[in-house]
Amino acid sequence: MDITRYNSEAWDREVESGNVWTKPVSPELVRKAKAGQWEILLTPAKPVPDDWFPKLEGLRVLCLASGGGQQGPILAAVGARVTVFDNSKKQLEQDIYVAERDQLDIRTVRGEMTNLAVFSDSSFDLIVHPVSNTFVADVLPVWKEAYRVLNPKGTLISGFDNPLLHIFDYEEYEKGILKVSYSIPYSDIESLPKDQLKKQLEAREPLEFGHTLEDQIKGQIDAGFIISGFYEDNSAGKEFLDRYINTFMATKAEKVYVDKCRDLA
Template sequence: MNIREINRDAWNRNVEAGNRWTQPVSPETIAKARQGQWEIILTPVRSVPKSWFPPLAGAKVLCLASGGGQQGPVLAAAGADVTVYDMSEKQLGQDRVVAEREQLTIRTVQGDMADLSCFADETFDLIVHPVSNVFAQSILPVWREAARVLKRGGVLMAGFVNPLVYIFSIEAEERGVLEVKHSIPYADHEQLPKERLEAHLRDGVPLEFGHSLEDQLKGQLDAGLVLTDLFEDNYGGESPLDKHINTFIATKAVKLKV
């Protein structure tokens, strides 16, 4: 099973369906960003603190697995030199739509988040990586590659899912019942019921992976990054888990200077 191609096709189909994470930002949002009034999200609800960002004017920014016309255009309008990197050509197309509409300069590159070989070492001042490694079969290469292309002293901002989400039965959760069923690490293609997996593949639902917190956090440390801040977030009331725990985490990490 070619997970990358399955998920690329699924996100292309999500663009056609108007999924929330494929809808470009409005002209009003870009106008405000040009005036210095901007914000982006890495997780569903909470905005990233402004204190996490280096000065954006002229900063080389990589929006990693971040197509959809959302983070990239806002940062470009705020003055950054932005490259958007994503596996889905239609997600990248959304960034080009905003760039053309707003006369922004945004570079778009298609590729796998775990393979940034098209970029030289120490290219970027800032990497913005919203909740997307949930669609990667392995995330340790993602951290290693991000650290490689980040300048010394550069910042990686990443959002990801607390693996706790994946221990529960999806079918039971849809009925509002939290029933422990799966183990971590989790993989849709291995742990979903056969009928559910077939429906996902037929309907263009991206396949997800529940990575351990060790891989999410220590994986960044082992790649040569230092975690300097984090916050938690939730689904905004869309999940029964929201009543009990925040299930998203956003981290700020800095590449060591030595």
């Protein structure tokens, strides 16, 4: 099946149903950002540390798989030159809505996070990539493309889930029972029993994938990044597992420019 198209349409429906990650920021938050008081999320609850950001005025920022009218508008209000890239048309419409409402300059581009061919090399100074790569089957192209489109010495800040979230039987988990049923890497398509997958597809819910931490973290390093920041987060106590372990994490990665002539000397 065409997972890219399926998840695009599934996230359009998430917008229609009011998923929390599709709700645009308020005018008040935009006003505060314009006044210098702001924060954004990469993970469910913990704001990104202030020292993870360079000076944003005039900075070329790519909000990668980050539609929904949340991160992009805040960064634009601070003075960044923001491009929001997302696979969902309706998620991008949320950013357009906030831009028009609050007179912000935001460019929106629709596409799949594993393919940034629409952008030339070194197009951005900062990439903001909140939890979203759980909706692609292979995360490694995401890191490679992010590295390519970043300016030398550019920064990538990313959020992603702990693969532990994907090893439990979901129906039992909803009852508060931790029944280990799946291995990592995980795929809704390949891992779920046929009857559960059928229910998910009939409900048109997004398809998820659980990536190894090696792919999430070493994948960035192999792409050329140096990991210079890290923190963990959870769902602010809303999930059963929150009482036992943090289920999300975020990384700050810096692009390392290598002088090939020097290396060959």
